[in-house]
Amino acid sequence: MSATQLTALARTSDPHAALRRFLALDAVVTGVNGLAYLAASGPLGRLLGVERDLLLALGVVLAVYGAAVGLLAARARPAAPLVRTVIETNLAWTALSLLALPLWLSPTAAGAVWTVLQALTVAGFAVLQHLALRNRQDISE
Secondary structure, eight states, X not given: OOHHHHHHHHTOSOHHHHHHHHHHHHHHHHHHHHHHXXXXXXXXXXXXXXXXXXXXXXXXXXXXXXXXHHHHHTSSSOOHHHHHHHHHHHHHHHHHHHHHHHXXXXXXXXXXXXXHHHHHHHHHHXXXXXXHHHHHHHHHO
């Protein structure tokens, strides 16, 4: 993806704003997902075929992580090492989600689809954040 395509996707020509928007989107999606797991762990657990306690634990982790990413997104110039940590965490989440399907989980069909879709979404955030960070660094040099 070129810098022009990336900034068009973020609807800004400011590389700092593009990075902040991709971080903010990640924070909102992650936070909402976490809150949904906390608020509706029973019904979601039955739908997805995942234990209620696991969803509660994931809900806490995701809500806290989403808030932390949101705080990073609120900075005028998010620090590159912290952004890289978010990217690496997102990639680790993606890998663990996909590994959990055959190794630890026995989800329903809806749960299997949900697990793959959320893993791909998180991977997409990592890619967009990486490209935006790289674009910001290229422009700064």
